[in-house]
Amino acid sequence: MTTLSFELGFKSDELRRLDLPVEIRKPxxxxxxxxxxxxxxxxxxGTYYVGIKMPAGQESWVEVKVPxxxxxERVRLGPEPDDEPESESEELRRYFAPAYxxxxxxxxxxxxxxxxxxxxxxxxxxxxxxxxxxxxxxxTALAAAAGAGLSVxxxxxxxxxGYTAVKRRMREARLRTFSGNVLRGAYExxxxxxxxxxxxxxxxxxxxxxxxxxxxxxxxxxxQTGEPAVNVMLxxxxxxxxxxxxxxxxxxRYTLEVHLQHTEAELLLRYWExxxxxxxxxAAESSAVSAQELLRMKRKQPxxxxxxAYxxxxxxxxxxxxxxxxxxxxWFEWLPDGAAVRGEHxxxxxxxxxxxxxxxxxxxxxxxxxxxxxxxAVDRLRLYRDIGEGHFDAVELKDCADxxxxxxxxxxxxxxxxxxxxxxxxxxxxxxxxxVGGKLAERGGLDVIELVQSGxxxxxxxxxxxxxxxxxAGS
Amino acid sequence: MALVFDNRxxxxxxxxxxxxxxxxxLYKHLPNGGGPPAxxxxxxxxxxxxxxxxxxxxxxxxxxxxxxxxGLATVRLLLSPSAKExxxxxxxxxxxxxxxxxxxxxxxxEPSPCTLANISAxxxxxxKDARTxxxxxxxxxxxxxxxxxxxxxxxxxxxxFGNPQVDFLTNSVVFKKLVxxxxxxxxxxxxxxxxxxxFVDACRVLPANLANYExxxxxxxxxxxxxxxxxxxTPVYLATIPNTLAFAKIxxxxxxxxxxxxxLDGDGGxxxxxxxxxxxxxxxxTTHSLSEALHDKLAxxxxxxxKQVFYSSPGxxxxxxxxxxxxxxxxxxxxxxxxxxxxxVVVEVxxxxxxxxxxxxxxxxxxxxxxxxAGTYTLKANIADPPRPPYVDYWKSGPLSPPGFRLxxxxxx
Numbered sequence: 049m050t051t052l053s054f055e056l057g058f059k060s061d062e063l064r065r066l067d068l069p070v071e072i073r074k075p076x077x078x079x080x081x082x083x084x085x086x087x088x089x090x091x092x093x094g095t096y097y098v099g100i101k102m103p104a105g106q107e108s109w110v111e112v113k114v115p116x117x118x119x120x121e122r123v124r125l126g127p128e129p130d131d132e133p134e135s136e137s138e139e140l141r142r143y144f145a146p147a148y149x150x151x152x153x154x155x156x157x158x159x160x161x162x163x164x165x166x167x168x169x170x171x172x173x174x175x176x177x178x179x180x181x182x183x184x185x186x187x188t189a190l191a192a193a194a195g196a197g198l199s200v201x202x203x204x205x206x207x208x209x210g211y212t213a214v215k216r217r218m219r220e221a222r223l224r225t226f227s228g229n230v231l232r233g234a235y236e237x238x239x240x241x242x243x244x245x246x247x248x249x250x251x252x253x254x255x256x257x258x259x260x261x262x263x264x265x266x267x268x269x270x271x272q273t274g275e276p277a278v279n280v281m282l283x284x285x286x287x288x289x290x291x292x293x294x295x296x297x298x299x300x301r302y303t304l305e306v307h308l309q310h311t312e313a314e315l316l317l318r319y320w321e322x323x324x325x326x327x328x329x330x331a332a333e334s335s336a337v338s339a340q341e342l343l344r345m346k347r348k349q350p351x352x353x354x355x356x357a358y359x360x361x362x363x364x365x366x367x368x369x370x371x372x373x374x375x376x377x378x379w380f381e382w383l384p385d386g387a388a389v390r391g392e393h394x395x396x397x398x399x400x401x402x403x404x405x406x407x408x409x410x411x412x413x414x415x416x417x418x419x420x421x422x423x424x425a426v427d428r429l430r431l432y433r434d435i436g437e438g439h440f441d442a443v444e445l446k447d448c449a450d451x452x453x454x455x456x457x458x459x460x461x462x463x464x465x466x467x468x469x470x471x472x473x474x475x476x477x478x479x480x481x482x483x484v485g486g487k488l489a490e491r492g493g494l495d496v497i498e499l500v501q502s503g504x505x506x507x508x509x510x511x512x513x514x515x516x517x518x519x520x521a522g523s
Numbered sequence: 524m525a526l527v528f529d530n531r532x533x534x535x536x537x538x539x540x541x542x543x544x545x546x547x548x549l550y551k552h553l554p555n556g557g558g559p560p561a562x563x564x565x566x567x568x569x570x571x572x573x574x575x576x577x578x579x580x581x582x583x584x585x586x587x588x589x590x591x592x593x594g595l596a597t598v599r600l601l602l603s604p605s606a607k608e609x610x611x612x613x614x615x616x617x618x619x620x621x622x623x624x625x626x627x628x629x630x631x632x633e634p635s636p637c638t639l640a641n642i643s644a645x646x647x648x649x650x651k652d653a654r655t656x657x658x659x660x661x662x663x664x665x666x667x668x669x670x671x672x673x674x675x676x677x678x679x680x681x682x683x684f685g686n687p688q689v690d691f692l693t694n695s696v697v698f699k700k701l702v703x704x705x706x707x708x709x710x711x712x713x714x715x716x717x718x719x720x721x722f723v724d725a726c727r728v729l730p731a732n733l734a735n736y737e738x739x740x741x742x743x744x745x746x747x748x749x750x751x752x753x754x755x756x757t758p759v760y761l762a763t764i765p766n767t768l769a770f771a772k773i774x775x776x777x778x779x780x781x782x783x784x785x786x787l788d789g790d791g792g793x794x795x796x797x798x799x800x801x802x803x804x805x806x807x808x809t810t811h812s813l814s815e816a817l818h819d820k821l822a823x824x825x826x827x828x829x830k831q832v833f834y835s836s837p838g839x840x841x842x843x844x845x846x847x848x849x850x851x852x853x854x855x856x857x858x859x860x861x862x863x864x865x866x867x868v869v870v871e872v873x874x875x876x877x878x879x880x881x882x883x884x885x886x887x888x889x890x891x892x893x894x895x896x897a898g899t900y901t902l903k904a905n906i907a908d909p910p911r912p913p914y915v916d917y918w919k920s921g922p923l924s925p926p927g928f929r930l931x932x933x934x935x936x
Contacts, residue, residue: 075875075899077794077850077922078804097899097922105819109921130933323818325811325837326793364756364839398709398751423675431703435747464675465764465834481729 049092050119052112054085056100057126060136062311063143069330070125073097082330085125093117100125101327102143103318137256144307144318168192168199219273219300223257223292224493226267226279229414230477231454235265239492248499253296255499258309260289263382265414267476268292270304270496271488276472276481280306281417283351283468285383294496302496306468312336313352316359317467325363332359350376351417354385358420358467361392369393377406384413388421395428400439404432408447411454419464426452426459525635525645527616528585528598530628531652538656539596541716542584543649545637545679546577547667548605552685561685565670565730572771573666574604576724576780578612578634580664583784585619592843593660595628597652599645601637603667603682607774637667638683639694639742646744650705659716660842663701666777669725670695671765672733677723678741692740698723704745706753717755718842720810724762724779726769756839758810760817764832779833782820783813787844789851790925791816792897799849803898806847811837813844819926850897855928856890857883859904864914864934865889872930873901897924904932912936 052072056064070087072080075095083089085100093116099109108125133139172195173188228235248257259266259282266282283306284290293305308314312334319328331337337356353376360369369389376383377390391406407425416422429452436445461479462471473479474491489495531539548570551558555569581600588595604612616632623630635641653661668680677698684694698721707715762769762779771777786808793812794804808816814835824831859868865885872881875898883891884907901920909916917932 073794073899073922074804076798076802076804077806077898077924078798079794079796099922111920323814323835325814326809326841329811329840362837364754364837366752366754396753398749398753400749419675427699427703431747431749435749439749459675460673462673462675463765465832 049090050114050117050121051088051090052096052098052114053088053120053122054083054098055122055124056085057124059132059139063139066311066315067331067334067336068100068102068125068315069327071099071101073099084330084334086334098123098125101324103315103322103324103327104143105322106143141254144314164199164202165196168196171195171199219497220271220488221273221294221302221496222271222488222491222493223294223496223499224269224271224491226269226476227262227264229265230267230458231411231414233477235267235477237492253500255294255496257292257294258289259284259292261285261287265384268304268306269476269493270294270302271474271484271491271493272301273488274483275301277474277484278304279471279473279476279479280304281415281469282306283308283354283417285351286349288349288351294500296500308351308355310337310349310352310355313349313355316355320359320362320467328359329363332356332363332365350380350383350386354383354389354418354421357389357393358385358418361389361396361420361424364396366393366396382413384410384416385418385421387413388416388418388425391428392424395424400432400436401444403428404436404440404444404448408451411451415455415458415469417469418467419462419469420467422455422459422462422469423464426455429455524631524633525599525601525641526597526648527581527600527631527634528595528628529630530594531596532629533627534594534596538593538659538716539652540584540591540593540660540662541596541649541652542581542598542662542664543601543642543645544577544580544598544662544664545601545642545667545681546574546580546665547603547637547680547682548572548574548608549603549682550668550680550684551682552687558683559687562687562691563732564685567668567680569605570667570771571605571607571773572776573724574602575608575611575774576666576771576776577602577664578615579776579780579784580666580722582615582619583787584662585623587787587845590846590848591660592846593658596659597649599649600634601642601645602634603637636682639681639696642681642696643742643744646701646704650745653705653716653719654708654714657714657717660718660720661705661716662720662722664722664724665698666724666780669723669727669769670730670733671727672697672741673729675765677725677727677761679723679725690736690740692736693742696742696744700743700747701745702757702759703747704743705755705757706748706750707755708748709751711751715755718810718839719755719757720844721757721759722761722779722783723759724769724777727761727763727765727767729766754839756810756837756842758814758835758838758842760813760833760835762831762833764834767830767832770827770829770831778824778827778829778831782817782823782833786813786816786820789847790820790853792847792851792925794850794897794924803850806850806897807843808845808847809841809843810839811841816926851925852894853897853923853925853927854892854894855923855930856892857881857886857902857930858890858932859886860931860933861935862889864906867906867908867911867914868932868934869905869907870932871901871903871905873903875899895923895928898922900930902930902932904934906934 058064068085070083070085081089091114093114096112097109098112101107133142169192173192225238226235261284267279270278289309291307294302316331337352357372373390373393376386380386387406387409391403394403429448432448458471458479471479472481550556552561553564553567581598620630665679670678672678678695680695791808791813792806794806797805799805817833859865869884870886871879873879899922904917906914913936914934915936917934
């Protein structure tokens with residue numbers, strides 16, 4: 049037998065150390081083994097294909113010929129040298145970034161099209177009339193129709209990029225942060241917040257801001273002209289921080305992403321986001337996101353452990369959650385997701401009274417950081433409210449109703465297709481879907497466009513000085 | 524009668540797949556529906572392809588019943604077709620009868636209209652069947668108008684939605700309560716199919732004035748239960764993400780069902796650890812591989828410029844949905860890098876048994892497009908009459924699997 053071990057050929061330390069799922073197949077594609085990059089695998093003589101798949105879909109395969117007898121072979125997996133990204137930050141973006149669907153160019157309003165058609169009619173009719181010596185009704189009508197059609201066509205096709213560019217210039221975008229428990233109304237805006245240069249990375253149309261764990265709920269809010277404010281719960285606690293990434297889209301809107309600094313947990317989240325559940329299941333086997341690691345790390349990575357627990361819940365791996373959910377609940381009394389994970393785990397185990405008690409602690413703990421936690425809590429509490437009579441006493445049912453009353457307003461405006469709790473509303477304690485009115489500058493916070501432009505200018509200046517080292521990504 | 528396919532007697536107690544399929548194109552109380560108009564219509568119109576989509580899902584199950592992990596036991600089909608769809612569906616039902624008559628299953632040619640009364644009754648019967656075997660499989664598919672009362676809570680609108688004789692939302696049903704109603708019972712001795720597949724092929728928009736209505740007015744197909752140990756696999760596949768529309772090809776089928784059936788026919792295939800008698804790996808589509816394959820279809824949606832995003836949640840470990848007869852065929856491209864080397868390059872693509880499946884000299888058109896059976900291949904690009912600096916021979920081998928491949932021979936030294 050030959051022992052295979054794996055080496056990841058990435059630029060950044062984070063990716064090289066990553067416990068990526070590895071697949072080993074025979075030449076006829078039959079699956080030999082699923083493993084993790086940290087594992088060693090024994091295989092018999094033969095030819096194998098060993099591969100990895102990144103969250104964004106890139107695959108890397110290596111042919112391995114294993115001879116007769118005992119042996120050891122280290123298999124290097126990763127991009128080919130001429131496919132390697134230029135920098136560590138680009139590497140992380142390329143392999144982890146979700147597949148964006150850029151929104152189309154700004155659509156034209158019906159009013160604009162009607163005005164264009166009217167102008168075309170008048171111009172066409174005028175031209176038609178002036179070119180005929182006598183008034184010819186048909187010709188004028190035809191010219192008017194042609195003028196209208198041409199105007200609409202020009203405006204909707206040829207002039208659309210220009211129209212979009214004008215709209216872009218009119219856009220504003222600001223970033224604000226809040227801290228505290230939004231469920232209890234005990235939160236406040238961070239009035240003096242401003243990311244410092246060391247924690248901010250700016251490239252063309254992309255800004256990355258690092259947030260450190262502060263042992264307090266943190267919310268980042270993106271305000272954009274004419275759109276509802278978007279709030280995201282930041283998974284930054286204890287020793288674990290996160291990165292907020294703002295990306296400019298073709299229509300000048302910004303998207304807001306949040307990335308965990310714990311690379312394995314980030315890997316799980318991105319597999320989750322891309323629907324790659326087999327890979328998520330494999331990655332969830334890694335000790336890096338397990339309850340055991342939680343112990344080894346002296347309880348320093350509760351967010352990563354919560355991500356692992358949510359993935360196990362999605363995969364229905366109840367037996368693996370036994371101690372995990374209990375520890376998450378009791379070791380981190382501040383962590384809303386500990387209660388949500390434990391509650392759902394207990395509910396699926398048929399222990400509904402204990403589950404209700406766990407969910408009700410969200411009133412003190414706050415809004416879960418992950419949308420699955422909010423979804424589990426609201427769904428279960430609704431079920432308990434609706435059919436719980438006979439199973440729960442009056443006090444329990446009142447607790448259930450009170451907790452649900454706090455959570456439901458958030459649930460109504462949360463985007464559950466995003467793993468992190470993301471909801472709309474100018475006041476993060478009062479979710480709604482209303483577009484933000486008035487001048488955004490008056491709302492305070494950070495001017496995103498200014499931040500990007502200063503980044504571009506700084507980049508230009510640095511490029512004149514010579515090449516620079518990308519900082520911060522994935523750290 | 525909704526029970527259009529009944530094979531329970533032939534399965535003789537063995538576990539089976541029980542399908543509940545609903546497709547609604549005709550909405551009687553929406554404009555041009557022919558019934559008394561709803562008090563409001565949220566700008567919803569008649570649909571053109573959703574009933575036909577329901578039929579196509581049924582047809583796929585019938586055509587692929589031998590490839591399912593358990594025998595096809597029952598199909599309950601509730602369709603409310605448009606005038607254009609009705610004859611196509613009738614013809615399809617006749618074809619199924621001609622295909623299966625005398626082969627065991629009891630068939631009915633007339634699906635029931637998808638009204639609240641009908642689907643509620645059929646859902647209860649469906650659950651009864653699901654409660655006959657723990658290793659059974661259930662499949663639920665709804666195609667029609669959809670809304671959501673909040674972001675993660677799809678609501679399905681039935682044929683009689685908006686009937687002015689009842690509360691406005693009465694003839695709509697909550698999806699989540701259906702899943703909750705299929706939970707294993709508290710008594711572990713009582714059975715329940717543990718693999719439950721759910722597909723909701725509908726829009727997920729939040730009507731502006733939905734808050735004016737009581738959520739309690741929305742109906743439940745099944746009464747919820749607290750249940751016992753919930754060790755089901757309940758993967759949910761949704762046609763789109765919150766606050767977006769789902770689209771269809773007029774008079775044909777929905778984009779989601781088109782992508783879904785492509786995935787089930789092979790695009791979602793992954794190899795197992797078993798081999799068939801000809802030495803190839805056996806392939807199957809699992810609940811997990813289907814999620815990934817649907818996600819990979821987003822590029823197709825993007826090419827159509829529709830703002831629709833398929834969304835799925837695994838709801839448990841991987842379970843086989845369908846076994847494939849052979850490795851799937853996949854499409855892809857072959858490129859020579861750089862283009863300038865094209866006149867000097869002879870390309871061979873060789874399968875794992877040493878057969879040359881493509882021989883291209885020159886590679887024309889470039890990039891070359893073609894289809895290959897999923898498997899491992901060696902790409903050889905040799906420079907004719909060497910040396911021709913800076914170009915050199917290129918060689919690489921590796922697996923090609925769905926959704927597609929992009930072979931690139933880099934012949935510059």
